[in-house]
Amino acid sequence: MAAVTMHLGEIGQQLRAFRLESGMRADEIATRLGVSRAALYRYEKGEVIKLDTVQRLAELLKISPLTLLGVGFDYYNCPNRFFEKLTALESDVLQSLQICDPICYQVTSPAYDVILQEAHTSLPEQKENAAPAILTQANRRALYNQRKPSIISMLPEGLVVEFLRQGVGAHVPMSETLRQKARQVAVQEIRNIITLMDSVPMGLQFSVIPENMTVTPCIYMRKSEQVVVAINPFRSDCCPAYTSGVAMITASPEAVLTHQRMLESLWQTSLKGQDAMERLKTLVAQHGAV
Incomplete structure (x- = not known):
């Protein structure tokens, strides 16, 4: 896995993204910083930027300087917002190492999405702002099939057992008929x-x-010039109306290195190859829907 580094180009991309999200015009920001608009554009293209300028920019954009530099922490208490950001990150990721689901969403079948949408439409209290998180992730599978980045997916056995017993959308209310279909x-x-x-x-x-x-x-996501870690309490089959938690995304070197070591250690001790296949077959036989 790659070492953690910071690049001016990545800082420039961060600056541009936050500027556009703020809704402020480039000339407005430049004026308030006391620099030319051309200078601001040069910063966004990766030119060296002074730390005091970073501080003033962060104040204008109402974010922390560390976040602007790409080493801060972004928090998401809404699954849909988190998956929107995750999809954007995965658009140019080179390698992903993940522990977050009993499956790897990028290689799931269309039936996985269909059952969740069917469950959502059957909810009597459904609302537009409670749309299933799966709709936000619609591009993740397509992106993977188009780009084929490297993925290492470690499946926690306990989650696999719950997945087989409860089916897709374990915590989404469903009729017994639909629940049986979800198990299948x-x-x-x-x-x-x-x-x-x-x-x-x-x-x-x-x-x-x-x-x-x-x-x-x-x-853990390795991009061409950056490594990012997402701490994710949200399952890909969750429904925002019945989900509570806070996800975190950071490129902080300390956070990235700590999680990298943990993930490498887990990979070494987890079941792989034929052993993993036999274990999954046993779990399906013991807990799978008839």
């Missing part, structure tokens, strides 16, 4: 993973984390 889809998704493990596709690896190990759901 869950079984098929795990079987699909077993098939992928057996075929060993390029750049895609799976392992199974033993049930007696407690892990923090997180995603």
